[in-house]
Amino acid sequence: MTDATKYDVVIVGGGLMGASAAFFLATRYKFSVALVERGRIGAQASGVNFGNVRRQGRPFIQLPLAHHARDIWGRLPALIGEDCEFLPTGHLKIAFDEDSLAALEAYNAEARHWGLSLTLVGVNRLRADYPFLGPGAVGASFSPEDGHANPRLAAPAFGRAARRAGAHVLEQCEVIGATRQSDGFIIETADGRILRAPILINSAGAWSNRFAASFGESVPMEARGPQMGVTESLPYFVQPVLGTGDSSFYMRQVKRGSVVFGGGVHVAVDLADPRPRPRPAHLLTQLRSLVRFLPSMAGVQVVRTWSGVEGYLPDKLPALGWSAKTPGLLHAFGFSGHGFQLGPGVGSVLADLAATGDTSVPIEPFSIERFADNEPAKTSPVAPSSGSAR
Amino acid sequence: MSSSRVVIIGAGPAGTRAAETLVAAGLKPVVVDEAPRSGGQIYRRQPPGFGRSLKKLYGFEAGKAARLHDAFDRLQDKVDYRPGTMVWGTEGHNLHLADRDGRQDVIGFDALILATGAVDRIVPFEGWTMPGVYTLGGAQIALKYQACLIGRNVALVGSGPLLYLVAYQYRRAGGNLAGIFDTTPLSRELAGLPRMAANPANTAKGLYYFAWLAAHGVPMLHDVSPLRAEGEGRVARLVLRDRAGRERTFACDAIATGYHVQSETQLADLLGCDFAFDARAGQWLPRQDEMGRSSVDGVYLAGDGASVRGADTAEATGALAALACLQDQGMPFDAAVRNQALQAMRRGSAFAAALRDAFPFPEHLYENIADTTLLCRCEEVSVGTFRATLRDKGAGEVNRAKAFCRVGMGRCQGRMCGASAARIAAQTLGVELAAVGRLRGQAPVKPLPTALQTEAGE
Ligand SMILES: Cc1cc2nc3c(=O)[nH]c(=O)nc-3n(C[C@H](O)[C@H](O)[C@H](O)COP(=O)(O)OP(=O)(O)OC[C@H]3O[C@@H](n4cnc5c(N)ncnc54)[C@H](O)[C@@H]3O)c2cc1C
Numbered sequence A: 001m002t003d004a005t006k007y008d009v010v011i012v013g014g015g016l017m018g019a020s021a022a023f024f025l026a027t028r029y030k031f032s033v034a035l036v037e038r039g040r041i042g043a044q045a046s047g048v049n050f051g052n053v054r055r056q057g058r059p060f061i062q063l064p065l066a067h068h069a070r071d072i073w074g075r076l077p078a079l080i081g082e083d084c085e086f087l088p089t090g091h092l093k094i095a096f097d098e099d100s101l102a103a104l105e106a107y108n109a110e111a112r113h114w115g116l117s118l119t120l121v122g123v124n125r126l127r128a129d130y131p132f133l134g135p136g137a138v139g140a141s142f143s144p145e146d147g148h149a150n151p152r153l154a155a156p157a158f159g160r161a162a163r164r165a166g167a168h169v170l171e172q173c174e175v176i177g178a179t180r181q182s183d184g185f186i187i188e189t190a191d192g193r194i195l196r197a198p199i200l201i202n203s204a205g206a207w208s209n210r211f212a213a214s215f216g217e218s219v220p221m222e223a224r225g226p227q228m229g230v231t232e233s234l235p236y237f238v239q240p241v242l243g244t245g246d247s248s249f250y251m252r253q254v255k256r257g258s259v260v261f262g263g264g265v266h267v268a269v270d271l272a273d274p275r276p277r278p279r280p281a282h283l284l285t286q287l288r289s290l291v292r293f294l295p296s297m298a299g300v301q302v303v304r305t306w307s308g309v310e311g312y313l314p315d316k317l318p319a320l321g322w323s324a325k326t327p328g329l330l331h332a333f334g335f336s337g338h339g340f341q342l343g344p345g346v347g348s349v350l351a352d353l354a355a356t357g358d359t360s361v362p363i364e365p366f367s368i369e370r371f372a373d374n375e376p377a378k379t380s381p382v383a384p385s386s387g388s389a390r
Numbered sequence B: 001m002s003s004s005r006v007v008i009i010g011a012g013p014a015g016t017r018a019a020e021t022l023v024a025a026g027l028k029p030v031v032v033d034e035a036p037r038s039g040g041q042i043y044r045r046q047p048p049g050f051g052r053s054l055k056k057l058y059g060f061e062a063g064k065a066a067r068l069h070d071a072f073d074r075l076q077d078k079v080d081y082r083p084g085t086m087v088w089g090t091e092g093h094n095l096h097l098a099d100r101d102g103r104q105d106v107i108g109f110d111a112l113i114l115a116t117g118a119v120d121r122i123v124p125f126e127g128w129t130m131p132g133v134y135t136l137g138g139a140q141i142a143l144k145y146q147a148c149l150i151g152r153n154v155a156l157v158g159s160g161p162l163l164y165l166v167a168y169q170y171r172r173a174g175g176n177l178a179g180i181f182d183t184t185p186l187s188r189e190l191a192g193l194p195r196m197a198a199n200p201a202n203t204a205k206g207l208y209y210f211a212w213l214a215a216h217g218v219p220m221l222h223d224v225s226p227l228r229a230e231g232e233g234r235v236a237r238l239v240l241r242d243r244a245g246r247e248r249t250f251a252c253d254a255i256a257t258g259y260h261v262q263s264e265t266q267l268a269d270l271l272g273c274d275f276a277f278d279a280r281a282g283q284w285l286p287r288q289d290e291m292g293r294s295s296v297d298g299v300y301l302a303g304d305g306a307s308v309r310g311a312d313t314a315e316a317t318g319a320l321a322a323l324a325c326l327q328d329q330g331m332p333f334d335a336a337v338r339n340q341a342l343q344a345m346r347r348g349s350a351f352a353a354a355l356r357d358a359f360p361f362p363e364h365l366y367e368n369i370a371d372t373t374l375l376c377r378c379e380e381v382s383v384g385t386f387r388a389t390l391r392d393k394g395a396g397e398v399n400r401a402k403a404f405c406r407v408g409m410g411r412c413q414g415r416m417c418g419a420s421a422a423r424i425a426a427q428t429l430g431v432e433l434a435a436v437g438r439l440r441g442q443a444p445v446k447p448l449p450t451a452l453q454t455e456a457g458e
């Protein structure tokens, strides 16, 4: 049994980051991996998010990673045996005033230097191609290769594929401590297991700061819960994901017919409770946006609301890459409301880093070192905040 | 303490008696009910302008119905009554309300009595979503509320006292019955009789319906398994397996089906009440003490929404919840009244338990449901897809299975399919029913129209 507790890599946290890292380590490098998840694979942020697989609007320095991820999204059936309902329907960012239109135009001009080609849609074309849009839109930017996927399926599918490839996927198994000894990490779980590995991946989502802090690298991360809602099934009529320029509102229609929406509002999060409650008042705010966006949605019924726990860093960039202090420690957290699209790319990069020490995807801007002189981390303030989920 | 605001959700037997008790103590509770008139499920009132007699509508229960309606009407200016208003969400001590026109309101409470009643419970069979198939409750509502029959030759399938009651009501209203097809063996029902003596009047009524239906030549089969509804675009036949194992076909133009009813517990869930699995009810129910106190301070449970025990007990538990609320607020109350209500509640609970045992939920039917049968009507998920999700995707409980294959994600949010999904999950995984958990409640508790008008001024 002593061998069984030794791995090449131990991954703490089975969200999309951890699950896809396990998959790529086991398949690409035949590494022995333990993926340790407190609850179920992909049941936290990765399983409850909006499902946007969107590149446009991301900070440019994130685009190389996002492209890497997008390539994987397009190959899911070959890689993991299922498409996770990924549909490259395109993503339409809509401006409702001249300032936002100018911002979309400026983004468009620069994005092409980062390998993302977007189409500006003038107001007449917009009306012609998207007759269901409400009045007030002055223009839009279309990203034809972006789309959406089913978040409830993606991370669990990576987890199952990792398991098939030989990874040990430990569910309902909480990591309660990790320390570094001369010969590697010792990881302790709540059910009394001890795992050892020379490499440790910290991908515990909004809960990652606890592990970062235990290695002297706490970051000023805040946990918040974007709020989502979904309508009853309607005839399929909106293909692309729609959103405002500032992501204050966004929506998509799944093929079965329901319209998922979010944006504009977050709920307060207590890290001790993995299931934050949506606020009824927030739903009313979002419904006003929904009907303004798509007037034909008036009278349609909303059947469910939910939220999830996400970690936000002040510059809205993740902490991704090698620890600046502890050899063998990799961080991957703080995706600040837009980690779903990046997920498979992050897993792939983590696998490369763990197995070869390096990656071809530029991730320097995400180094945790940028928080080196951070004061001790704060816990989530409870004030409701407005901001974007993605 | 007169400034404290007590809200009652539900104006059925439980809500009415709770309101009456609070008013008698000098309070002015808010009573919210999504129905346009008081009365609740069993004593549902017709829309104004319909003039059928109480006797016609409620049969033996006409006297009770009249008393309950009068009791509520007498409270009219002593309660803040909000008919036609649904409570769809909660946050702390605030309730979010929407009326039929989409008007929104938020009201706060110091104490809250949940008297939200029950809904039908069904077991899917091939063809159950075909036009012409109704729930027993739906068939009864059509009759009570709209004075119409669901068909001219109706087959009734299921188990529980409601089966015979609805049959009786339909036959009395002039409908022809293709038959009553009970999944419970007759011997089991008869064996339950002695324990039902806890409520001789109800038992006598049940026997009377039974005898009356038999005397009127209504075909009655026991110990059957419904197999499928057949027809061309609309139900025309019911096919079942009889107790001898033969497949038999009965012509009919409508089917009503149901197996007892289940408590509506979504609001208790949103409010954070602790739940426990009730093996006899086969359902997770909010924990409560004898007076109806939930695990959350200031939240009380009454009526069939707390535990299905029928209308008389709902009246008793409505009064008890109100008394508990008065007691917790330090207000005086009549101990004799409480003791009487407690006794009624205990008698009613014993009777309800005997009924459950005499008309058990037909767990065995699930083993034979074909994979092609639809489980979740809203999201169109078959039993086979659900079973495969449990087996192949490692979904170990119902919320996980829901996440993977959408069972319970649609308009009804699992009200229709949740009980069946849990049983199929338990069978497929080979575990106890309690081990597969329960679908988490999520606001809105029922579909909420998007075309919301907000409070005045906004
Ligand atoms: C409501 C919502 C909407 C969003 N919408 C979008 C979107 O449309 N597009 C987009 O790109 N991004 C979106 N995001 C962000 C995206 O979901 C996240 O950035 C991403 O899923 C993060 O993945 P993760 O694996 O880092 O975290 P998680 O999925 O949270 O996974 C972390 C895992 O670590 C586990 N864990 C924690 N502590 C321990 C421990 N001690 N031991 C073992 N396991 C532990 C947790 O249980 C959890 O499963 C949204 C987020 C939310 C909440």
Ligand SMILES: Cc1cc2nc3c(=O)[nH]c(=O)nc-3n(C[C@H](O)[C@H](O)[C@H](O)COP(=O)(O)OP(=O)(O)OC[C@H]3O[C@@H](n4cnc5c(N)ncnc54)[C@H](O)[C@@H]3O)c2cc1C
Pocket: B009, B010, B011, B012, B013, B014, B015, B032, B033, B034, B035, B039, B040, B041, B042, B043, B085, B086, B087, B088, B115, B116, B117, B118, B119, B120, B136, B137, B138, B140, B162, B165, B261, B264, B267, B302, B303, B304, B305, B309, B310, B311, B312, B314, B445
């Ligand atoms: C379909 C059906 C038919 C039945 N028929 C019979 C019968 O014929 N004979 C019999 O003895 N028993 C019958 N029962 C059982 C019967 O319902 C009860 O015994 C009795 O009505 C219970 O009283 P109650 O006050 O607990 O709930 P109910 O009488 O059901 O009253 C609950 C009230 O709460 C309201 N409500 C629920 N949720 C909300 C919300 N979110 N917001 C606002 N209002 C809400 C409802 O509109 C309803 O008026 C039936 C049950 C069902 C479900």
